[in-house]
Amino acid sequence: MxxxxxxxxxxxxxxxxxxxxxxxxxxxxxxxxxxxxxxxxRCPVRQPCLEYALDTRQAHGVWGGTDPEQRRELSSAGGPRRGSVPAPQLRSGR
Ligand code: SF4
Incomplete structure (x- = not known):
């Protein structure tokens, strides 16, 4: 592997x-x-692990603290980047 x-x-x-x-x-x-x-x-690489599993559509096993059903839900909701992680605030430049 x-x-x-x-x-x-x-x-x-x-x-x-x-x-x-x-x-x-x-x-x-x-x-x-x-x-x-x-x-x-308690894994220090949980986020990249989950992103990898979503990007490569891992259909089996636990990845990044999620089971396959949870990953399907995350994928259909647009993934963790668009869902659970807030977008950065744009600075107004005042
Ligand atoms: S499966 Fe869990 S413990 Fe293993 S690398 Fe991914 S987040 Fe860490």
């Missing part, structure tokens, strides 16, 4: 990959997904 520059600092590098790529996001796998999201919550 290609090593992305931000992925070297990923908090999940030392975790069980099955946590991040469970068979399903439902049923017993739900707790694995929640554990994975907890790891993402």
């Amino acid at each position: 290609m090593m992305l520059s931000w992925s070297r600092r990923a908090a999940c590098l030392e975790q069980d990959p099955e946590l991040f790529f469970p068979i399903s996001v439902e049923g017993p796998s739900r707790s694995q997904v929640e554990q994975a999201k907890t790891v993402c919550g």
